Amino acid sequence: MATEPSDEDLALRYRDGDLAAFEELYRRHSAGLYRFISWRSPRREWVDEVMQDSWAALHQARSRYVASSSFRTFLYQIARNRLIDLMRQDPRLVLAGDSVHAATATESLADEGTPEQALDARQQSARLHAAIRALPEEQREALVLQQFSGLALDEIAALCGAPAETIKSRLRYAMRKLRAQLALDTSREA
């Protein structure tokens, strides 16, 4: 049985102009990257833009990619830097954007015409959304990268420029807070 090529092999092939390698990389990582950008971006309208620019920047930087580093870290670092740049440019937009993002998420859930059986699930989903957004930024980032984008601890550590133990600690705090918040919500409803 043929084994699938690693991200790093594909990245090297892509570097040499292999379109199929790019397609495979995109298939593997577009959803995770989009989630990361969405959760990290303070403004909804930035998400598509950052996503598109990240892949364009990847194309530009592909000649510098060396297989000694994780491709995923390389890709996410590009998107993360782009977001940081945007946020640095106008902090007021960031503050205003937080509420826009929250409202968008809530609206999308509220707009969804679902049967009654899905009501609990939707409420739980909304509670989780709110609880995640309430996390400190560093903990939220670690949680999103680990749980939603599937990055390993060492990849998150490399991306955030922090030791793996620190990332683990952030994840531990995030996990505790989410549990506590959900328990609180449930007790309130009861």
Next chain:
Amino acid sequence: MTTRHDDHDHDYDDGDLDAFLRGEDALSAELRGIEQPAPPPALDARIRAEAEQALRASASAANDAEEKALVASPLGRWRAPLALAATVVIGVSLGLQWKGWHESTPAALSDGVPLGAGPAVVEEAAAIGKLPALREGGDGQAAAPAPAPVPAPVPAPALREPPVERVRPALAPPPPPALAPAPVFAAPAAPAPPAPPAPPAPAAPPWSPAPSTLLAPDASVDRYQRYASPDRRVAVAGRRVAPAADTAGAIDARRAQRWLVLLGELLDLHLDDDARTSWSRFREDYPQYPVPPELQRRLDALPAAAGKPSP
């Protein structure tokens, strides 16, 4: 201070955290179940199309470079075989000439210079005073400040000229004064006749420039840089295409803004050369566009490329 309770709590937490990280607990299951944003199909299509176009543009640029490299030399790919053939022809003709020289060389000369010796040996022989003596007629008057009658760079024909009879006596006693004319033969060592090993030298260059031209990082950087331009219509096609509904102002400002963001990205990635090139292009397109002070500072801090002042 760590208490026993804390330790127990920590151990419990670690196991709990591991289960959470592996996605085996209830919370991670709930997290997996929540609605997640996904890239719209249109965005997917756009990104894929751009990548495809960019790769094609890169490939065609590489082909152009290859063609240019071939066009630059009219001999193109035949240079190497031609150089090889020329080497062989020169080698064979030299060999024949050498052979002819030896056939006509008197035995007396062979005493002084080994048969089949190349010009280097001839020069060596000259240096120790044997060959000048030939030219002086072997009458033992080599000590005279006789000017060298033979043009130095062509030793072989000159060697055939002296009569055989006068060679022997001259060779027998190598008088010390005979060293005087030696420099006449030794001096032209630099423009010596083309030795067989010499011709391969010109054969080497045809191989080296071609790959280096094709793989030159600068050419690649230029292509990537074009793609890095925020206006992908410009990047991919390599020329500016007027957008259908774009009416200058707002779109242009938006493009400039995005370009500046990209410049910041290049600086973050420490792609200084790319950033410098992109910055030059930006200033060509937007000479008056305001640049955020922080970005301007970082751009100003870029080391200037060799021979290229920053804009």
